[in-house]
Amino acid sequence: MNLSIFFEPLPEEQFGQADTPKTVGGYVAPFLHSFPDWRSSEVVLLGLPEYRGTTGATDVTYQGPNRIRQELYRLMKGTGSWLVMDLGNLLPGIQLEDTYLRLKEVVEILVDAGKFPILLGGSHDLTYGQFLGYEHLSKTVNLTVIDSQLDMAEIEDTSPDQHHLHRILLHDPNYLFGFSHIAHQAYLTDSSTLAAFEKLHFELFRVGQVRQQMQEIEPILRQADLISFDVSAIRHQDAPGQQHANPFGLTGEEACQLCWYAGQSDQLSSLGFYGYRPELDHRSLTATTLATMVWYSIEGFYQRQGTLDFNSNQFLKFSVGFHDNPNKMLFYKNRHTEKWWMQIDDLSGSRPPLIVPCSYQDYLTAADGEVPNRWVLMQARM
Known part of the structure; x- marks a missing residue:
């Protein structure tokens, strides 16, 4: 399938020339005039300027992925070959459901081709489209969500970004083997929801547990096939550009540590960052935090060990x-x-x-x- 029909190019005045050859922008092949040959890449960036699944979005919001890119492209390139391509921004569908299905097709194609897509969202309900991209696989998958709360609100009278986990857990066919939720805050989460997840033998870690036992979180990320990271898991001081900002949560450094672990995982095949609201992001602090998280994810990717042979001398x-x-x-x-x-x-x-x-x-x-x-x-x- 020709993926270019799903994407719009990036503005040349913003991304046409890198600040210096040694920055990330000097090593990423962006979609400007012609669609890049993504098959020759290893890591693929794509923006998701879709916010119909949340409330109070403005026109500025739709520049969210580009704001993150601007900060990412200014960072210095890390180690490794960095075969990274930027496919531009996914064109939203006529209806929100159409966007989910477009995202499903794109994720499915990229994962099947052995590429590592990094998604720059967009409201958190786009996790559902990311999850649908694994429906074609002949195996079950493990999903890890990093968020300040469990998005399991009642479907009636709530926006999709508040109840998308409902759709994932009830999806038919059911190909979800394991689910883990990291960095929730107890005072934002209904206790009955926590009890229901525990009965399903899912793993839940409060933000305090993450901070005290970071080494215990690493195996959770290493087992995930797909990860969804909502910026609301990060405290306001480090990421003010979010709808539900509060003074408590992960620090920017802790968020980068999680992304470093995630990138190193040989099992992880897609990673999504969601919930960024640029109209609330004064001085682009949140964009800088997210860009650094993406940087650590890519750098971790180039530290992967490859196929695991437990019978080898390794x-x-x-x-x-x-x-x-x-x-x-x-x-x-x-x-x-x-x-x-x-x-x-x-x-x-x-x-x-x-x-x-x-x-x-x-x-x-x-x-x-x-x-x-x-x-x-x-x-x-x-």
């Missing part, structure tokens, strides 16, 4: 036994990155074992004779 294998159980729990540690994986055996024997990301603390818990909570949750989903 990994150390650890076997942990339990006093009252003849079965053993297997762990794997990468010699170079020191990251850990855990083998989950299906107790029913109906499916092959899974090897999932875990933390060093999970291994220590098992070595102390206790079953790690991550093992329990995975076993419940199998």
